[in-house]
Amino acid sequence: xxxLNVDAVDVHYGDFQALYGLSLHVQxxxxxxxxxxxxxxxxxxxxxxxGLMTPTNGTITFDGRDITRVPSYKRVPMGIAxxxxxxxxxPSLSVEENLKVGAHSGRPGPWNLASVYEAFPLxxxxxxxxxxxxxxxxxxxxxxxxxxxSNPRLLMLDEVSLGLAPVVVEQIYAAMPTxxxxxxxxxxxEQDVNQALKVADRVQxxxxxxxxxxxxxxxxxRDQIASAYFGI
Amino acid sequence: xxxPATVGPVKVRRATKSSWIGLAVIVPILIVLALxxxxxxxxxxxxxxxxxxxxxxxxMWNLLAGYGxxxxxxxxxxxxxxxxxxxxxxxxxxxxxxxxVPVAVIIAGLLSLPISFLAFRLSxxxxxxxxxxxxxxxxxxxxxxxxxxxxxxxTLTALNVLSPGRRIAYVYWLSxxxxxxxxxxxxxIMRSRLGLGFTAIRDDATAAGSLGVRVxxxxxxxxxxxxxxxxxxxxxxxxxxxxxTPESVYSVQYSAFMIFIVVIGGMxxxxxxxxxxxxxxxxxxxxxDYGVWYLVILGVLAIVVVLLAPxxxxxxxxxxxxxxxxPVGYRLVNPLERFAVVKTKEPAA
Amino acid sequence: xxxxxxxxxxxxxxxxxxxxxxxxSLMFGVMRIVNLAHGVLAVVAxxxxxxxxxxxxxxxxxxxxxxxxxxAGIGWVLQMGLFNPSLKSGGLAxxxxxxxxxxxxxxxxxxxxxxxxxxxxxxxxxxQSIQVTDTIYIGVFPLITFVVGVLVIAGLQVYLNRTxxxxxxxxxxxxxxxxxxxxxxxxRIYAKATALAIGIVGIAGVFxxxxxxxxxxxxxxxxxFAFEAVIIGGLGSLWGTLIGGxxxxxxxxxxxxxxxxxxxxxxxxxxxxxxxxxxxxLLQKAVNS
Numbered sequence: 001x002x003x004l005n006v007d008a009v010d011v012h013y014g015d016f017q018a019l020y021g022l023s024l025h026v027q028x029x030x031x032x033x034x035x036x037x038x039x040x041x042x043x044x045x046x047x048x049x050x051g052l053m054t055p056t057n058g059t060i061t062f063d064g065r066d067i068t069r070v071p072s073y074k075r076v077p078m079g080i081a082x083x084x085x086x087x088x089x090x091p092s093l094s095v096e097e098n099l100k101v102g103a104h105s106g107r108p109g110p111w112n113l114a115s116v117y118e119a120f121p122l123x124x125x126x127x128x129x130x131x132x133x134x135x136x137x138x139x140x141x142x143x144x145x146x147x148x149x150s151n152p153r154l155l156m157l158d159e160v161s162l163g164l165a166p167v168v169v170e171q172i173y174a175a176m177p178t179x180x181x182x183x184x185x186x187x188x189x190e191q192d193v194n195q196a197l198k199v200a201d202r203v204q205x206x207x208x209x210x211x212x213x214x215x216x217x218x219x220x221x222r223d224q225i226a227s228a229y230f231g232i
Numbered sequence: 233x234x235x236p237a238t239v240g241p242v243k244v245r246r247a248t249k250s251s252w253i254g255l256a257v258i259v260p261i262l263i264v265l266a267l268x269x270x271x272x273x274x275x276x277x278x279x280x281x282x283x284x285x286x287x288x289x290x291x292m293w294n295l296l297a298g299y300g301x302x303x304x305x306x307x308x309x310x311x312x313x314x315x316x317x318x319x320x321x322x323x324x325x326x327x328x329x330x331x332x333v334p335v336a337v338i339i340a341g342l343l344s345l346p347i348s349f350l351a352f353r354l355s356x357x358x359x360x361x362x363x364x365x366x367x368x369x370x371x372x373x374x375x376x377x378x379x380x381x382x383x384x385x386x387t388l389t390a391l392n393v394l395s396p397g398r399r400i401a402y403v404y405w406l407s408x409x410x411x412x413x414x415x416x417x418x419x420x421i422m423r424s425r426l427g428l429g430f431t432a433i434r435d436d437a438t439a440a441g442s443l444g445v446r447v448x449x450x451x452x453x454x455x456x457x458x459x460x461x462x463x464x465x466x467x468x469x470x471x472x473x474x475x476x477t478p479e480s481v482y483s484v485q486y487s488a489f490m491i492f493i494v495v496i497g498g499m500x501x502x503x504x505x506x507x508x509x510x511x512x513x514x515x516x517x518x519x520x521d522y523g524v525w526y527l528v529i530l531g532v533l534a535i536v537v538v539l540l541a542p543x544x545x546x547x548x549x550x551x552x553x554x555x556x557x558x559p560v561g562y563r564l565v566n567p568l569e570r571f572a573v574v575k576t577k578e579p580a581a
Numbered sequence: 582x583x584x585x586x587x588x589x590x591x592x593x594x595x596x597x598x599x600x601x602x603x604x605x606s607l608m609f610g611v612m613r614i615v616n617l618a619h620g621v622l623a624v625v626a627x628x629x630x631x632x633x634x635x636x637x638x639x640x641x642x643x644x645x646x647x648x649x650x651x652x653a654g655i656g657w658v659l660q661m662g663l664f665n666p667s668l669k670s671g672g673l674a675x676x677x678x679x680x681x682x683x684x685x686x687x688x689x690x691x692x693x694x695x696x697x698x699x700x701x702x703x704x705x706x707x708x709q710s711i712q713v714t715d716t717i718y719i720g721v722f723p724l725i726t727f728v729v730g731v732l733v734i735a736g737l738q739v740y741l742n743r744t745x746x747x748x749x750x751x752x753x754x755x756x757x758x759x760x761x762x763x764x765x766x767x768x769r770i771y772a773k774a775t776a777l778a779i780g781i782v783g784i785a786g787v788f789x790x791x792x793x794x795x796x797x798x799x800x801x802x803x804x805x806f807a808f809e810a811v812i813i814g815g816l817g818s819l820w821g822t823l824i825g826g827x828x829x830x831x832x833x834x835x836x837x838x839x840x841x842x843x844x845x846x847x848x849x850x851x852x853x854x855x856x857x858x859x860x861x862x863l864l865q866k867a868v869n870s
Contacts, residue, residue: 050762076764088759090752101752104745105764131755150764303676305617350853353860354812357615357676361808362856365849368805372846484801488684495677524688531685538677539666 003028003185004049004154009058011044018044020209021058026154031176031186033200033217035193037229040206042189043085046158049187050082051075062154077105079153083146085162085189087139091132095123095142098131102149109151110182116145119178122171137168144172148179155179157188161195173199193225207231246423247559254557265408269401277404281472283513284407285465288414289486290493290505290512292461295418298500299430300454303356305487306363309347309370310459312482313340314466316380319476322390324379329390330406333467340463341456348455352448364484371482385477388470403471410468414461419502419558421457426450434500488527495534498544502558507546583838586717591834593719595810595827596727597792600785601803602810603733604778606822609811611750611774614664614675618683620804622779625686626652626786627795628694630701641703641791648783656779660772668771683800690797698794707791726788733781734823740777741819750774802845809852815862824863 006024010017019041026032036042047053049060051072060068067075081102090098099113117124120141126134134142140160147155161169169192176199180186190196197203197217205213205228213220213228226232268277289311296302317336322329347366354362375383391399421427429450432440441447470476489512497508512530519526537544605619616622626648633644659682667678703722710718741747749770753760757767789795789803806829814825829848836847855862 052758052761072761073764073766076762082762084759084762088756088762090755090759092755093748093751097748097751100745101748101760101763101765104749146763297673301673303673305680350856353856356613357609357617357679358808358812358816360617360676360680361615361805362812365805365809365852369846369849369853372849376842376846488680491677491680499673524691527688528685528692531681531688535663535678535681535685538674538681539663539670542670542674 001028002026003063004187005059005061006045006049007059007061009045009048009055009060011041011048011053012056013044018209019048019055022206022209022211024204024211026185026187028153028185029180029183030201031180031188031199033196033203034187034189034206035191035196035203035225035229036206038191039208041209042206043158044209045206046082046085046156046189049156050080050084076150076152077107079107079151080156081147081150081152081154082156083140083143083158083160085158087136087143089131089134089139089142089146092130094128094130095134095138096127098142098146099123099149102146105150107151111148111151113149116148119148119175120145136164137172140164140168141172141175144175148184152184154185154187157186159189159191161190161192169195193229197225205229251557251559258557262408262412266405268408269397269404274397274400277400278472281404281407281468283509284411285468285472286489286493286509286513287411287506288461288465288468289490290497290509291414291418291502292458292465293487293490294494294499294501294505295421295454295461296458298494298504299422299427299434300451300458301430301434302451302455303360303491304351304363304458305360305484305491306351306365306367307458307462307490308482308484308486309363309367310340310344310462311466311469311486312367312370312374312478313343314463315470315476315481316374316386316466317463318467318470319386319388320380323386323388326390329388329471330402332390333406333464333471336467337460337463340466341460344456344459345452347459348452351455352451364487367482367484371478374482375478383478385475385480387475391471391474403468406471407468410464414464415502415506417457417461421454422502423559426453430454492530492534494544496530496537496544498546498550499542501543501546501550503550504544504546507549508544511545584835587834587838588831589717589719590723591831592827593723593727594830594834595823596723596730596830597785597788598730598806598810598826598829599823600726600730600733600781600788600826602807602822602826603730603737603819604782604785605807606811606816606819607737607774607778607781610817611754612664612668612771613754614668614679616775616778617676617679617804618659618686618800619782619807620802621683621686621690621797621800622652622655623782623786623789623803623807624690624795624797624800625655626783627701627790627799628690628699629783630787630790631699634701641701641707641787644701645784645787648787649780652783652786653776653780656775656777656782657772659779660775661768664775665768665771683804687797687800694797696796696798698796699790700794701787701790703791722791726792729784729788730826731823733784734819737777737781738819746770746773806848809848812862813852813855815864818862818864821862821864828863 002025004026006022008021008023009019010021011019022045034042034045044053048055051070055068059066062078062080090101099116122138122141123145126138144157160172173195188196200217202216203220204211205225207228213224268280293307296304314336317339318329318332321327321332321335351359351362351366374380380386394402429440429445432445433447437447466481493508493512494505496511498504515526515530519529541548601623605616608614608616629648629651630641630644633639633647634641663678663682664675667674707722709721711721712718741751749765752763753765753767753770760767810825810829811822813828814821828851832851833844833848837844
């Protein structure tokens with residue numbers, strides 16, 4: 001069934017329009033990758049989905065419910081979790097405390113401290129370290145773990161690879177099967193197209209706030225993706 | 233919106249239509265006010281001096297908070313220094329009182345410099361309380377000094393050589409001059425590069441700093457000017473009431489008045505504090521029968537204004553900043569525009 | 582010996598100041614609000630205590646059963662009704678709103694209770710002392726105040742570090758947008774923090790009322806003492822607030838020992854000295870000041 005449905009959404013930053021009638025849907029259990037160059041509108045989309053920004057037009061429906069104007073803190077108990085761009089680990093809290101805050105909404109499910117530590121050994125090793133003292137890769141793993149702690153039905157990952165060494169990115173994406181294996185739906189935004197194609201079922205490419213390409217990961221050629229990505 | 237088709241060179245102008253009107257209105261008002269002692273009673277003159285001191289205080293607090301972004305509840309330290317400065321210098325040192333005023337103001341300025349180094353260690357709400365603590369320290373130290381009357385205070389006697397009518401008139405003119413000076417200085421600062429720097433600091437201090445705006449120095453200059461202005465007001469108050477005590481001139485009530493005047497009148501504009509002072513003064517007179525309730529009403533009014541009409545009365549009257557009586561902004565003007573084939577849309581003044 | 586006595590009294594006084602300052606420190610730590618109405622709210626609690634003792638003849642300490650929840654409720658309402666909107670407005674709004682609240686409350690107290698000074702009668706406990714040596718006596722009430730001060734600060738630390746809401750407050754303080762993404766409703770978390778802060782102020786206010794004569798304008802001095810304790814100890818550290826309170830208390834009592842009118846002035850001067858030479862306070866916090 002369709003878990004998330006975005007219907008002709010416009011998003012503005014003041015007078016500047018970032019998304020033009022964008023539509024998107026994610027089936028329960030699948031992994032959708034949204035790709036595109038800088039400024040394509042990917043992060044804006046994530047913010048609108050997480051409730052940090054309100055669309056000026058269009059609707060967002062989650063599990064049949066219209067959540068377009070629902071504030072972000074109310075979306076978490078419904079089962080939506082976002083790992084934001086830039087990680088945003090709480091700097092003065094330890095890793096373990098960060099994870100505990102992730103469980104603030106108290107949603108039941110398979111994810112808890114023990115299972116997160118198992119999925120991300122990197123995080124387990126650093127559990128007592130304070131957020132500000134973590135490396136980029138450690139923060140990213142911790143941020144994903146933190147989002148998982150709310151036992152989401154839809155996990156959204158915003159630019160996981162940004163600023164990280166390729167080796168570290170691989171390590172983090174290695175946990176994906178464990179996440180999707182539990183039935184979690186994943187919507188990820190990525191600049192690293194290769195990595196996105198490796199883990200996604202479907203791909204949607206954005207350019208200047210509009211969808212320019214969409215299809216299953218296997219059916220699209222490199223050339224198609226490249227032209228869509230760069231707009232040529 | 234398509235790009236404008238310009239015919240000639242574009243010029244940068246400071247004045248707007250409303251500011252020319254403002255000038256046309258202000259000058260006659262000032263002339264009428266200057267004739268005050270010849271046409272109004274002594275009691276009214278003394279009342280107007282109170283109003284003028286409120287305008288000076290409001291303008292100076294606005295300089296600090298509205299332009300400089302620093303909320304101080306300790307400017308009364310300088311009011312007291314100005315008051316005590318005048319009385320001490322005129323009476324004990326025998327200097328002509330009208331000369332004593334600028335001297336007191338300069339002393340306040342000199343004292344505010346080291347104080348600023350201390351106060352600037354704090355920011356935001358803690359800066360506010362810190363300035364208050366400093367004012368309290370100044371008050372407590374003053375009370376220990378017998379030469380200025382300790383806790384009992386001082387009485388200004390140097391003006392007794394004049395007849396009461398003359399004395400009141402001279403104090404009135406001094407106060408009117410003080411208002412003009414305070415507003416003029418604020419206007420010149422805000423019109424200058426310093427003022428432009430402040431609008432940048434207000435938006436984003438770090439970005440402004442990276443562009444070469446000297447953030448801390450700018451704030452310090454504004455703090456100095458504001459302190460001197462408050463000292464000037466302090467001198468006016470001393471000359472008007474003649475007897476001063478530490479409780480009266482160092483009172484934190486002055487800070488409350490300054491905040492109300494600027495918040496209700498309109499922060500960040502020159503017109504705002506003037507309107508605010510007039511409204512505040514009127515409210516003070518009107519509600520004087522109700523004792524402390526007038527402060528309750530003012531407090532509630534201030535909260536309501538901050539949350540619902542943050543640009544204050546002047547913000548509402550000036551249609552959200554579109555009318556400017558004092559030309560501190562910039563606008564682009566193309567003098568040959570009327571000949572253009574495609575008309576451009578005139579930006580708001 | 583007088584000096585030792587003075588220092589001891591100052592130490593115990595520090596407990597009261599720490600109690601007074603804890604709420605101020607908490608509100609600033611969680612939501613960056615410097616509550617200028619903090620001092621006058623302590624006076625409100627003192628009046629409440631006075632009213633209950635005077636009219637219903639309850640034991641002064643038992644009034645806390647009423648005062649604490651009422652003050653916490655006032656804190657909640659203030660945050661939801663005025664401080665939260667002011668945070669949305671941003672800029673100078675929170676400080677100005679807090680100032681407005683302080684003025685309104687002070688003058689309302691003045692209107693209803695007049696400027697007369699009052700004190701809460703705590704009966705025997707208010708005046709008893711324990712003899713430690715020949716010349717040193719410790720007042721029972723100051724000792725109780727000190728112990729309560731330490732317990733409250735310790736309790737707050739535990740609350741912030743070990744409970745779900747406490748963690749949420751610290752998270753919101755670090756990054757309020759990310760906190761929202763965790764499902765934390767910032768407005769309610771802030772309201773809880775303020776309720777906690779003002780509830781503690783309730784305790785401090787009643788103790789203050791027992792200890793000294795107070796009047797509506799006493800809120801000014803109270804705010805300054807609380808603020809000085811926070812700054813001396815160092816922003817961001819609750820234990821620092823305790824140390825700061827003690828340093829302030831000792832400075833005041835030692836100053837008063839030199840000359841009765843020097844007490845408050847000495848405290849202010851010590852504060853200014855810290856500001857000049859060690860502005861981050863005695864117990865600096867490494868992260869996120």
